[in-house]
Amino acid sequence: MGAATDTQPSGGLPEHVAANRAYWDAYAPQWVESGERQWRLAPGAETWGIFGFPEPEIRMLPDDLAGKDAIELGCGTGYVSAWMARRGARVVGIDNSAAQLETAARLQREHGLAFTLLHGDAERVPYPDGSFDFAISEYGAVLWADPEVWVPEAARLLRPGGRLHVLTNSVLYHLCAPDDEREPATDRLLRPQFGMGRTVWPGEAAVEFHPSHGGWIRQFTSAGLEVVELLEPQARPGLVSRHLPGGSAWATKWPVEEIWKVRKRT
Numbered sequence: 001m002g003a004a005t006d007t008q009p010s011g012g013l014p015e016h017v018a019a020n021r022a023y024w025d026a027y028a029p030q031w032v033e034s035g036e037r038q039w040r041l042a043p044g045a046e047t048w049g050i051f052g053f054p055e056p057e058i059r060m061l062p063d064d065l066a067g068k069d070a071i072e073l074g075c076g077t078g079y080v081s082a083w084m085a086r087r088g089a090r091v092v093g094i095d096n097s098a099a100q101l102e103t104a105a106r107l108q109r110e111h112g113l114a115f116t117l118l119h120g121d122a123e124r125v126p127y128p129d130g131s132f133d134f135a136i137s138e139y140g141a142v143l144w145a146d147p148e149v150w151v152p153e154a155a156r157l158l159r160p161g162g163r164l165h166v167l168t169n170s171v172l173y174h175l176c177a178p179d180d181e182r183e184p185a186t187d188r189l190l191r192p193q194f195g196m197g198r199t200v201w202p203g204e205a206a207v208e209f210h211p212s213h214g215g216w217i218r219q220f221t222s223a224g225l226e227v228v229e230l231l232e233p234q235a236r237p238g239l240v241s242r243h244l245p246g247g248s249a250w251a252t253k254w255p256v257e258e259i260w261k262v263r264k265r266t
Helices: 015-039 079-086 098-111 147-157 171-176 213-222
Strands: 069-073 090-095 116-119 132-138 158-169 225-231 257-264
Touching: 015 079, 015 098, 069 079, 069 147, 079 090, 079 098, 079 132, 090 098, 098 116, 132 147, 147 158, 147 213, 158 171, 213 225, 213 257
Parallel strands: 069 090, 069 132, 090 116, 132 158
Antiparallel strands: 158 257, 225 257
């Protein structure tokens, strides 16, 4: 337990990696409280995404993590890594933000839970081929790294039959979300689906990646991964999230988030 190992100094980073590193180092204080709250959740009580979908409902984590090697790609404050460690996995968490990892390291000490923390990005992970049985990303690499790079890297890291589970914004929400994040999503399309991918919102320097469903499938299959399941969870009426202006009304009709579960071909 302690400070994260720096595997990737800032000099020479790809432009989007450097931009996102600066963004998340500055934005990290706003995620401390939620990270602390998520760290306190016991196995079986984990919740996911902006509406807190319960783990038994969407099954982001395999039942058999005990004794397995797992990596979180974009671990932030490290709570998903902590959940996997509590389930008996040998865990590595890698994140692009040193400030986020400072919170993760502090929470490791406070909870008496040890796992490896790396400062770097998921497009270049310093582990040999076939090092992991399971990889996961909840609004981490899946949103903030280039899928043309990080998906093949994740596939490289997995052993045959290993699983990758990711949770990110849904394609439909991206098409209907206004440029102003303070405004609620609309019931009409605001941007074209063709050409979806790299996104820089007005007034921001950070870079997000939003492939279409066809784009995701192409990325997965070309990397030697097969799609097991695509979930588009429906929010329950009355749920509130600070990340979704206007409450859950939109999310009860259309998916705000989507979950891909894929497996490396044997």
